[in-house]
Amino acid sequence: MSLKDKLLSSYIAFEDHLEDDSPIHDLRNNAIKVFEEAGFPTKKEEAWKYTSLNALLKQNYSVFPKSEATVELKQVKKYFLHDIDTYKLVFVDGVYSSFLSETTHDSIDVCLLSSALNKPKYKAVIEAYFNKTAVKDSLTSLNTAFAKEGAYIHIPKHKEVEKPIEIINFSTGNEAAVLLQPRNLIVVGENAHVQIIERHQSLSSNAVLTNAVTEIFAEKRAFVDCYKIQNDSENASLVDSTYVSQQQESICRVHTFSFGGKITRNNLNFYQNGERCDSVLNGITILEGKQHVDHNTLVHHMAPNCESHQDYKGIFSDSSVGVFNGKIYVEKDAQKLDAFQQNNNILVDDKATINSKPQLEIFADDVRCSHGCTIGQLDEDAMFYLQSRGIGKKEARALLMYAFANNVLESVKIPELKARINKLIANKIGVSLGFEL
């Protein structure tokens, strides 16, 4: 039985547990129909030209993990940002772990999507926002059909959240292969500020496929800072779709750090609905072995006087594959716009591949749009300069790679997180520089 058929029949079983008349139920029914018609994306689709899921789909994934998995704190402590206090939403094999989490309802809501979907007091918010910005493509629809658990974050007007919120999804590997479909809903009210750190981590070498969907709504003058850390084990694959809907004068920044995993596909979509929005999309990708990361970004400008900045850096070793497929779409009303897109890549080994497709679609005349893409090597003169001053070859290389990725690293606003990412990069490059950069 193919995975598609399995999912379709699982849905029928899943549907039995649902309330009959909720509007969400209709949503699910429609979503599963979309998935049934479209199926999993193939390389024939332009958006998936460089990434094939075929190898992943052959696994016999269990859709609903059976056994209740338990995880000891000491087992996973290293994945938390323990130097600072944070709110935590921890899910183990898709099930909420109250023991590892720290939620709140004190003036802000940091809790579970399952309770938000079921409790009447959240009904208004769910009706106003749930599945409103997500694109109805096949994988997102699949997630919508099965969505039952994930983070629910609602920051009301004028509220500045004092500590970052961590969303962590663990998979234990109790099953041979597991398919997880977390669904997050983040609503940030007028003038509110929030920082979010998201991570997917598998604790064994068993296969995991995560099809995550996150919806972020930034109301007027809201500020959202989001960090995605992708440093998973080599059998873990991730399709992470994030949809950001921005209102007037809001600022949204999403940083993606891709260091691990087998196949990672990031669909990052920004919709600027109001004037003077600012969107920032940054990423550092450092890959080795046979890893494959595909960044698919869209910034859809619909209103005037907005800005968007994209900056993706990639370093590719061994036979890793990097894909960047960025699109800036400017509607004819989005005048006086500044939109920039930058994608720089370093190929370290001969078998590594980079496919880059930075696109512009522009229907407004009074705009400044540019994109740049480079593929190259570390500067030999710079290497020589460093080596002539007594810095070893390996360290010199690492130093230059740091410098290459630095713009993006500098934009991380949580110092503890920055230190953590620094360490991850040092690990990945295989050196310890012994000083902070």
Add this chain to the structure above:
Amino acid sequence: MSKYTEDDLKKELETKEYEYGFYTDIESETFPVGLNEDIVRAISMKKEEPEWMTEWRLEAFRYWQQMVEPDWANVHYEKPDFQNISYYSAPSKKPKYESLDEVDPELLETFNKLGISLDEQKKLAGVAVDIVMDSVSVATTFKDTLAEKGIIFCSISEAIKKHPELVKKYIGSVVPQRDNFYAALNSAVFSDGSFCYIPKGVRCPMELSTYFRINQAGTGQFERTLVIADKGSYVSYLEGCTAPSRDENQLHAAVVELIALDDAEIKYSTVQNWFPGNKEGKGGVFNFVTKRGICEKNAKISWTQVETGSAVTWKYPSCILKGDNSIGEFYSIAVTNNFQQADTGTKMVHLGKNTRSTIISKGISAGKSQNSYRGLVQINARAENARNFSQCDSLLMGNKCGAHTFPYIEAKNKTAQVEHEATTSKIGEDQIFYCNQRGIDTEKAIALIVNGFSKEVLNKLPMEFAVEAQKLLEISLEGSVG
């Protein structure tokens, strides 16, 4: 003096009819509409082709039947009904002319209206013109001068008869029959085109040139061009096109193959000014062209194009950099106005070591047109030290048009160096103000700025073409700033 406002400009542009919109009544021999194996055989027979050519066409036709028309390009149009087109039309009086005096005076009139007086060109420019009118070559000049050097420059049907060994060896070697839908169609039904062979070590002393015209109502134009530059030779080839006004859309599906052997250099320049449709977007030519060149060791192919015409353009002149140290270049200006749509760009496929490619593309969109750049830069695993530089700039005039960029960059070698940059902007009010203030009126100022914007590409055109191209740019864009 009343002020010459932008509205006036707009009005003038809108009322400006296609200058080359006339129709010459020459008794044409036209095949019945539709396409099947018999028609393909008939075309081949009509052209007195050898057996292998007929077979080659039929093979292409069979591939074509299995193919579907591509729709990935960023253009929207009503697909032509391929069974409603006549696939062959040739001027029926087809004597072999010794001099221009013998040419049908009506035909000469056509060329005069186009401003390509043969005599004048002969005298002034030293250009040998192989004129193609509705697919059949009617006049070839300077043949003797070229023959002295051993250069073969003739129609492709003549080449099939006289130099079958060359044609057989190279036709379809760069663009195979099954390459794509339109290439397959062209391979099956091509009516005529140009053939050019430059022998070893010869530098072609003059610019070779062909003018294409679509003339007969309801006939497709299927050109086939084959240029072979043997080792160490050089040739500069010019191609220019205009088509008269017609209400229904006309189809043009050409194939151009360039072969640059070791150390050879081919420079291929195009000025395309097919009828773009009127200001309501009615009529105009569908231009679906496959152009590709292959570079052997140390060879160089340079494409330069100025695209101002056609209702729909679908064209990607490409270079396969097969040999080590070979060079590919692509310089393009694409102008779209009113309802024109263009999806054009290039492919640079790096296979050999130390290969280099440069892409400069300038898109100008005005009116309600859509202009897309679509390009591929592919560095293969064995292409060490490959180098590419791409620059795509777009200029938008008014907020009803669109500019799109779809670059594909694929690198599989760590020594590759690829740079791509693209910008989009409009003509600044301050720039125009600056010119106005110095006594240059708005229209001139726009021409000036557009010329400056496209200068990098215009500079690459041969002298005679550059002047014409500049004029074309001005005509296509007059008054389109809003």
